[in-house]
Amino acid sequence: MHLDPVFWALIFGAPVVFWLLPARLRYGFLTAASIGYLATRDWTSVAALLGWSVLFFLVAPKALASGSSRRRVSLGLVLAILGYLVFFKYAPPLWNALAPDDSGMSVVLPLGISFFTFKLIHYAFAVRDRQVTDRSLATFLSYVFLFPAFTAGPIERYDHFLEHREDRLTVAAAAAGLTRIAHGLVKKFVLAEIVVRQWLLNGATAADVVARAHELGVPGTWGFLAASLLYAYFDFAGYSDLAIGGSRLFGLRIMENFNHPLTSAGIGQFWKRWHMTLAGWCQAYVYMPVMARTRNPVVAVYATFVVMGLWHEGNLNYLCWGLYHGTGVVVALSWARTCRRRGWARPSGRVRTALVIAATLLFVTGSSIFSTTSPLGADAMLRLGAAALGLPIGGAE
Amino acid sequence: MTVTHDDLMAFLRDGLHVDTSSIDTDTALFTSSLIDSFAMVELIVFLEKAGEIRMPPADVTLTNLDSVGAMLAYCATRAD
Structure with missing residues (x-):
């Protein structure tokens, strides 16, 4: 990805548009730029992750409700995304180690799967523990899909992401x-x-x-x-x-x-x-x-x-x-x-x-x-x- | 029974051999490596014994344990 001229055009070009836009549109633009670029690399992975992200965004806050289902909500989300990770990342090598030679299992690993899985698990727990109260879908998606950090991290925490945003670009920054x-x-x-x-x-x-x-x-x-x-x-x-x-x-x-x-x-x-x-x-x-x-x-x-x-x-x-x-x-x-x-x-x-x-x-x-x-x-x-x-x-x- | 600031500082000093001269209420203990992961268990046992409380697994978090102030606040809520 880092040898792709489009990546570099986006790194230097997208911030110009980002800062020219009104503040309320910036994170929507960053989300669109990130998703658009990543989709050119692997659109099926991006579509799946978009589905997972919307699911987590909608369901994770239900863990804040009182009642016996509170803990099950975040646990269910975490087990579901772990199942996705296991299917793509761990089941094939395990199957291939155990299965006869002629029945090998081969799947294409979704782009950035290890990073976004851990980010989404963090999100489910952070919402449950009331560390995150922001309810902007555009901001959340910009966090999940942030293209400079998508394939190699860091594994950003959402509370840190929210607290360390600047509302104007300075020369020093x-x-x-x-x-x-x-x-x-x-x-x-x-x-x-x-x-x-x-x-x-x-x-x-x-x-x-x-x-x-x-x-x-x-x-x-x-x-x-x-x-x-x-x-x-x-x-x-x-x-x-x-x-x-x-x-x-x-x-x-x-x-x-x-x-x-x-x-x-x-x-x-x-x-x-x-x-x-x-x-x-x-x-x-x-x-x-x-x-x-x-x-x-x-x-x-x-x-x-x-x-x-x-x-x-x-x-x-x-x-x-x-x-x-x-x-x-x-x-x-x-x-x-x-x-x-x-x-x-x-x-x-x-x-x-x-x-x-x-x-x-x-x-x-x-x-x-x-x-x-x-x-x-x-x-x-x-x-x-x-x-x-x-x-x-x-x-x- | 509530754990006091003095009890906790005395345990950090005498039980865990931590130099408490630079520790204030908000000093990060674990995330800044002043106390290591093994000492955390000893600290939990101390809080449970001194405060006559039981920390359920869900409460064993850095939010509740990473500073003297956080531990005292947690123990106070459990003692209520």
Whole structure:
């Protein structure tokens, strides 16, 4: 989408029309521009999402009514949209893993399905919890379909969206938006694609590295994993910058998604700085409810990271990715709790901080074993993991 | 029985070993990482015991738990 000239014409042209219109027409225009553009990419997905959006807009407020059906309304909406997500995203790989070779299931994944599903679930709960009272359909649809953030997030909260709208465009806001877009372009197309992919990785893909893992050895494998982490960061942070900057041109200050995560001192801090909107969503709608029911933070942490993993892709690689990060967070929090209970002073200072940052970076780099091999399957994940640990790789020589 | 401001600050200081000198009523505790996810469970147990209340799962939200003021307000409504 970000290589499409129409996208860029819309990013720079639509704000001009948006600000020339009377305030009451602006969000209707933004909705029409977003839907019109996205429909040129995948009109069936957009039509389905329009139906889902109108359904949520009309039905979600019924959770505010008194009576026994109150909780069932939001739960019903959430289960329905989750069913839609499961059908398209998780049922095909599961079916194909279980079914005979000649009966494979293939469906086209709706555009932006993981992002809009989570936005709609948030909306249902936010309305139920009275965090959202705005009843403008045009504003709601502009939030759901906001084209700069549609395919790569951030996963904006509707209450945040409503509270961070500006009613006039200032020179400072326009400059901030354009600067942010420039940052995004540099991250995505210079740092991610040229510096990391072309120079550091020399165009090598995970498939190449898995095939040559026995030649690369442990240092070479870790070099690939580190470069892959850098690529993922610049790629995703770049897209987030483009979305944040593009939205700012419409007077929308949407949520930040990254905050220098590669300098985090601890895995807990890392998850406060990397894909912050997904982590925040999962904290509110997975961690808190599971913790509230089980009173067991370990179970809640694992549930949270399994959901975060499967949100990326419905496969064994991302399930393992979630368990890996969940284990890291549980170990870090358990250690902090032990120190707290025993009254052990935790060392501070620059050397200690540098060591913790290095350890965190090493741990996160290790998670590239799961994410980079996601398109290749579990066998590739095991082979890359074995190469990273210096273990013999069966069948490679 | 209602949880008081002093009770809560004492638990944060002595029970969770949090530096309370910079915490005021509205300071975000969890979302700003002053208190971690594991400590949240200990805090809930404290509120239930000190306030002689039971927090149903639907009430275990950041809205009710993310600051001293929010926790005191929640406990006050439950004690009514």
